Amino acid sequence: MYSSTSQDPTAAAIRLSHQAELTEALADILQRQDLLIRLCKSLIRYGAPSHRIEMAMEAMCKTFGIDGSFAFMPGLMMISFGDSDTHTSETHLIKCAQGFDMGRLARVHKIARALVNGDLDPGEALATLKDINSEKPLYNTWVMLVSFVAYSGFIAPLIFKGSWNDMLASMALGAVVGLTNLLATRYSVYSSVFEVSTSILIAFVAKALRDYVCFTGVVLSAIVVLLPGLSLTTSIMELSSRYIISGSVRMFYSLIYCLFLGFGLSIGSNLWDAFKEPPPGDLRMGYCHPATEPWRWILFPLLGVALSIQLYASPKQWPVILICSSVGYGISELAGLYWPHTLHIAAAVSAFVVGLLGNIYERITHELAFVPILGSILLIVPGGMGVRSTLLLLDESGNASQGTAFALQMILVALGIAVGLFASTLVVYPRKCPVA
Incomplete structure (x- = not known):
């Protein structure tokens, strides 16, 4: 009797201790x-x-x-x-x-x-x-709307070789894109037709201003934030990393998204031609005269700030984004002079240099390399994919070979960017990639 009563409190304490340990572990x-x-x-x-x-x-x-x-x-x-x-x-x-x-x-x-x-x-x-x-977003709605205007306007003379008139028209149409994007985020019903309706409106207005601006440069500058070049590049990187499902889904979505944009631009363009007969020859796409060269270096920092706001980057991240994007833009322009007909090579070289800078920045400062790399890639993608590829969708000849060239050009440029980024990561991190 003494033995059992003396052990009961001890056994109960042990059980309670085990339960507490299990509860804490769980x-x-x-x-x-x-x-x-x-x-x-x-x-x-x-x-x-x-x-x-x-x-x-x-x-x-x-x-x-x-x-x-x-x-x-x-x-x-x-x-x-x-x-x-x-x-x-x-x-x-x-x-x-x-x-x-x-x-x-x-x-x-x-x-x-x-x-x-x-x-x-x-x-x-x-x-x-x-x-x-x-936390609330770093920038409010009005700041983001101004960034839409600035980004669409400054990218016209810098990436799409537009004139000052093209820049002003792109700013106005960029404001329209920003407003419709705000409308799509608030009303899910409109989001289903956001891309097509916006493309139709942008193309219709740009075609009406054809006597004063370059049609193709203005429409592509206005919808530059909608171009899915980054999504396609990401899909190539995922496929290269053996992520078959996500890479395939993202690639298919990017191609269909491009067709949506091209479909809307074609409808808007043809809708204005139904009201007014288009002029013959080269004037069909408007007056295309590039802006003077020295102004491009003045406008580029403003474009970098607008891009940083679009990405919700904090002000302390702006300098590294601006530096890497400037280097990427310069390398892309220089490589385009040596390989004018092979854009994927120019894209690969530019992406390699940008990736090298970004990964070295991460290795030294332990900050995220993806931030400056993303800002640079967004400026490489529109020049290589937006202008040279989307123009094929706007062509009225309807040649099937041009449609094939459009898809192939997009994939090749995205593949060049992905290869350049992977090669730069291999150079800086030959053994092990960073955690995130």
């Missing part, structure tokens, strides 16, 4: 899984490439000792956590639209790096992530 596991889900979703929302996200998440799973697997498709994130002891698994399907916010992406990247290196507690990281996700 709470810790759930907290880390919640952290991984929120971190993964934040990386997608703020614009990190999907093939780099999976590498970062796998590294953090190893750090936390969690059995997790991740799969991405545009707009959908699939996360599965397994338990080898109980032979059970838990799968999360999360719809998450991808956007761009370079300021918050850089802060999330620092959190991911600190977690992998063991410099940050998971609880503190989760609280910091919640604060970042709850």
Whole structure:
């Protein structure tokens, strides 16, 4: 009797201790899984490439000792956590639209790096992530609208070789694109026809101003923020990294998106021609006279600032974006002189130099290389893909070979950019890529 009564309190204490340990361990596991889900979703929302996200998440799973697997498709994130002891698994399907916010992406990247290196507690990281996700955008609606106007206007003489009249017309039409984009974000019904309706309106107005501006330069400058060159380049990078599903889906979407834009531009152009007979010969596309060369170097910093605002980059990120984009633009222009008929080579050389600068910047400062690289690639893509390829959609001959050349040109330029970026990463990180 004495033995049993003396052991009961001890056994109860042991059981309570085990229960407390199990509860604490379970709470810790759930907290880390919640952290991984929120971190993964934040990386997608703020614009990190999907093939780099999976590498970062796998590294953090190893750090936390969690059995997790991740799969991405545009707009959908699939996360599965397994338990080898109980032979059970838990799968999360999360719809998450991808956007761009370079300021918050850089802060999330620092959190991911600190977690992998063991410099940050998971609880503190989760609280910091919640604060970042709850913040308001860095720039309000009016600032973004002004950036639409500036970006469309300054890119006309710099990338699309437009005149001063083209720049002013592109600014006005860029404001229209910004307003319709704001309308599409607020009303989901209109978002389904946003691209086509905007392209029709832009092409109709630009064709009406054909006697004063260059039609093709103005319409492409006005809708430059809608061109899916970056999405196509990302799809090539995903396919090269063996992410077959997400790369194939993104590539197909990019090609169909280009057809949407070309369809709208063709309708708007032909709609004005139905009201007024088009002039013969070269005047069909308007008066195309490039602006004087020295002004391009003055306008480029303004274009870089407008691009930084479009990407929601913080002011401290503006200098590195401007430097890398200036170098990329200069290399692209110089390479275009030596390889005028092989744009994919010029794109590959420019992307390699930009990627080299971006990765060296990351290695020295431990900041995110994707921020300056993205700003530079966005300026390489329109000049190579927007002008030379989209013009084939506007051609009225209807030649099937031109449609084939359009698709091939887009893929080749995107492939050149992807190869250049991968080669630059291999040079700077020959053994192991950075975490995120």
